[in-house]
Amino acid sequence: MVTEADPGEARASVWLAAGRVTPARRRGEAPSALDRDRITAATVRLLDAQGLARFSMRRLAAELGVTAMSLYWYVDTKHDLxxxxxxxxxxGQSPPAGPPPGEPWPVGLRALAxxxxxxxxxxxxxxxxxxxYPNIGPHARAxxxxxxRLLDAADLVDPGRTGAHLAVSRFLKGCGADVRRAPEAEFDLAVDVLIAGIEAQAARHARG
Known part of the structure; x- marks a missing residue:
């Protein structure tokens, strides 16, 4: 099923494409009032204000006061943007470098979640x-x-470590609209269930 965000066909991520930086042949001819950072910031504002379903390059161009075609000097497709x-x-997040000094790893994981x-x-x-989309940009990698680092502190080894990473990342990315409806206490409880499972896995490994 093709979603609003799904390009519906195979495409290279903007983070892997050779043209992720505006080519020199474009920079010399591109509208001087624009740059990729400004366009990206405006995209975030427009998505916040109007939502993904209403987003279009034409609406973005109107927000910036430029023509829609001028945006393509900086990005090849809407999906790249x-x-x-x-x-x-x-x-916009501030991922902790690891558990706070003197605190166990679950404290850091709860803060991250x-x-x-x-x-x-x-x-x-x-x-x-x-x-x-693949989450392979610099902030996603951070x-x-x-x-x-948090799971390293949990003293897990593969395959338990890989499974724990998958469980936490899939849970967070899969929350979606539910996170806006569910009380924060329910979210915290779900995180506690994940932590309990990770702790049980680590305990089994420690017992050999």
Missing amino acids: LELALDSALG RDYRRLLVEHPWVAPLSMA FDAALH
């Missing part, structure tokens, strides 16, 4: 985009690295 906006929103919940509440369009 949505990927850039997704990673920009993820950059709550921060991600806040992101989903503030930017409802992040959830469907996270499911439609978040993933923070999760890996």
